[in-house]
Amino acid sequence: MSKYTSFPEPIEDQNPFQDPAVTQHSSNTEYATLDLYNPFDNKNGPPPPYEATCPSAPSVPAQTPPSRTTPTEPRNYGSYNSQTVVNATTAELLRKQEELEKKARELERRERELESHSLGSGASRQNNWPPLPSFCPVGPCFYQDIHLEISQTFQRTVTVMYYFWMFSACTLLLNLISSLAMFCVDPTGGVGLGLAILWALIFTPCSFVCWYRPVYKAFRSDSSFNFFAFFFIFFAQVITYVIMTIGIPGWGFSGWIVSLAALNTSVPVGVIMMINAVLFTAQTAMGVVLLKKVHSQYRQTDASFQKAQAEFATGVMSNQTVRQAAATAAQGAFTGPR
Template identity: 85%
Template sequence: MSKYTSFPEPVGDDHNPFQDPSVTQHSSNTGYATLDLYNPFDNKTGPPPPYEATSPSAGPVPAQTPPSKATTPTEPRNYGSYTSQGAQQTAVSATTAELLKKQEELEKKARELERRERELESHSLGPGAARQNNWPPLPSFCPVGPCFYQDITMDISQNFQRTVTIMYYFWMFGACTLLFNLISSLSMFCVDPSGGVGLGLAILWALLFTPCSFVCWYRPVYKAFRSDSSFNFFAFFFVFFAQVVTYVIMTIGIPGWGFSGWIVSLAALKTSVPVGVIMLLNAVCFTAQTAMGVAMLKKVHSLYRQTDASFTKAQAEFASGVMSNQAVRQAAANAGQAAFTGPPR
């Protein structure tokens, strides 16, 4: 029974299986790569690459950067700005332009308030006090004083100051043209004494048109823009249209009418070339005056359409102006009293 329960003694032929020559030969062979370098799924033909042991002199392995945090499905991802840089610059430019426009409007209102403040200071004497006349600017020793008060920067709104100023300079240009017409007619009279009628009419036109044009069409347009007066607008249109027609007649230069226009100037070249040249220059001035007159008539009419002026308001202003005149009221009262008492017996 003991021979079945006891282990047999090892014999000499028994040996360690790990010491088998085939195993030790395979483990000592370094011609093949180990499992950490060998990829059995690689489709390369041939034996696996040889194993290369890491050199102990190699430096430390650089530390790997930790992977970035993965976003969860509910976490919003940052895709950058929704507006491009060009759109941002456009928005900034639009905002800047709007601010500049508002600043310009505020400056315009400030100038308007300053103008009104100066006007109120000029009326500080009271509502019934009249402003001192300052036009024409005559010297103090002159026995005749100024007849009108004129201050474009104070009386006229800033939107219409340029137009009124141009009309004032246009009136001055017309006065200078009439003076030049007097000089050219005088020069023609010196070479041809038979043209005395033209010289006399040239003197008459210079003395008549210069003050009448100021009173009849410049002052109405000045007062029209100053107080938005419909009556003055219509008075200006009526008189200035007749003035433009007169400018056309001056430009034509009908002989014997006292205007050095184109017809008279071309005829004067046959008598005297220097005098003809002077009269031709005068004809050019008349032509420029006519063109400027037509342009300014259209300009004032376009500004008139932008205002609240109308023919009905002009009639109402005329009626109120007539009835507010003391002389007219006195004449109407006398006529009514005479009609009431009847004719004397």
């Protein structure tokens, strides 16, 4: 135990306050020492806590590491981000796809045209209009294919004319219904009902044959004769539309005069006839617009009145019935009595 309780021999002339650790600690003003603390001064309070600090090292300015983009980090390309670039690329691909589809449809149409022309003069196309069921004893009367026979420039116009003919047929059918309703309320209006039936039976097929088919043939083969036939007949048709819109009593048209007079007899019947009068008005306005539209496109073609005359003469002379009648007349005149 003596080795644990023995103290080293004191060294003479050794000042404990000159120890290097003590002098270094006391020379550093950053440490709280007893020299800076007065226990009898009540204003200062307890001594500050001891904070061990490392020796100050020379400050090195911090360097900002260079920014590097990772493969998963979107890069900035000026004012356009990556999403904008992707959207622009997608829109460009969609536009090219639409152009390719349009070209494919045009090539398919031309291929069908070549196939139809390769049938020859002796071959005939199978009629497809009107689209009647197979069990019907009456077959289709015309061949019609707007996308095949009409050039792409005039396809829209011919399609609108076809829908306008269907609208006219539906308007005449509604006129028949409104006249029948008026006859049920007022039996004295039997003449109007009979004429409404007659107009529906006459105007529906005749309008298709007399002005729709000519405009179809005119745009199909750039026929001057069919253009002039359409202008003449369709102008008369527009005048008829005006008469329908007016609604003269006893003529079988549910125009404005007849419909306003029908309100005094029966309000529901008068409302139905007024709806028909509105349709007649819209039909007249559309007819005028379409007439001007066809005329503007007619001026873009090579059609003329001289060509129309030449086509008429050629058509008449190429008709088998006309040639046979002319040959019979000439033979009769040659072999007649002298």
